[in-house]
Amino acid sequence: MRLTASQFQNAINQLRLLPQQGFQQVCIKLPKLDLLAWLNQQQHTTRGYWKNKRQQQVAFVGAAKSVLDLEQLQSVCDQLDPRNNQLRFYGGIAFARQSALWSSFPHRRFILPRFEIRCDGEYTRLFINANFEHQPELEYQRIEKAFAALKPVQALQHTPLKALSRQDQPSREQWQHLVKQVTSEDFQQHTAKVVLSRQTNLQLNAEINAFSLLQQWQQKERNCYSFLFQFDGVTSFLGCSPERLYSREGSQLVSEALAGTAPRGETSELDTQLGEQLLEDAKNKLENQLVVDDLTRRLKELSLHVRTLDNLELLKLDRVQHLKRRIQARISPALDDRSLLQALHPTPAVGGLPRSSAVQYILKNEGYARGWYAGAVGWLSGAQSEFSVAIRSALVTPQHLSTFAGAGIVAGSQAEQEWQELNHKIATVLQLVDKDLLLD
């Protein structure tokens, strides 16, 4: 990053002219740079990355403010100016259960980064954020220190790796048992859908670079959100998710039901055929419809007006294609992101229906802690926000990678087919880690 000491000093002088209270921000124009490569060089314990489907991306380091619980999140939402879409808190909320593996990813974690570099195609800009809730002079010292620690960008290296072992939780046998239980007549009478999931653990022969992995992954999945969060300098949660939880611009809210899956075809004819079959398939349509119904019901309780677009669309990804229905709503300006997140998450695309019994079943039976997998990740500001459902994701430490996949189990689901659906969903990342990794 070519930012001179005098440019930085100018920015600090600008900051001093602003009211020395609350959260403040200044911005400097930069030449274009590779954000993931830049992030890889930084030494700050908090690092993160976000890219939306319009290819607008941001890399951030350090934290001017951290939010760890609902009360703090509420207080931040209350403080944010409803006309400002630049002061942004990035982070996420977990699915539900935590474990030692997820120790730096608590139930909720949002940060106002110390430094953000945003790149939206036209401009590359550095934002410096300040938190004047405490002593301003101390805050200036922190900013100086974080600035002094910034490192110049260096190209990312993509090192080939080998997986030494693979372990699935639940195992194939356990999966068969769970699917049988959920599809049984008795169970179906009270719970129509449970999204069962699996954690696949890989032990690697050498150190894996999370930034390089994400760079390769997002090149394969351009129709996706792309994200990375690291809060302890070591453990990264990253992924390329096709699913929007919601985005909000003022009182306009956009959401979607993304559920129902088929693999991609090897030829374009086969691919079109698989897509057409998916659009007509009763089990997959049911998976999707249950998400539509629940999201519209919940949004109706919160909104002034809700509209579900009539047509089912296909969303084509690297290894799978999905059914998608768009949903729009007009919300009251008084409704904040804390309330929206609480109302909409977890949708039946990752939990099930009814929510509470499906989630209880998942917690009791999956046999591992989902952590931030199937949670919600994104950012919020006063005027705007954007959240993705954290699927197609992985938790990465230097020699270990856990990746996750779920499948909506409804009446008519077959255990073996659903197991294959999980494999299709993780194929993109597995092949990037080790191109010889065989799917079972």
Ligand SMILES: C=C(O[C@@H]1C=C(C(=O)O)C=C[C@H]1O)C(=O)O
């Ligand atoms: C839960 C996941 O995906 C969800 C399940 C789908 C399905 O079962 O068809 C499709 C998209 C998502 O709603 C995942 O990828 O982990």
Ligand SMILES: [Mg+2]
């Ligand atoms: Mg499915």
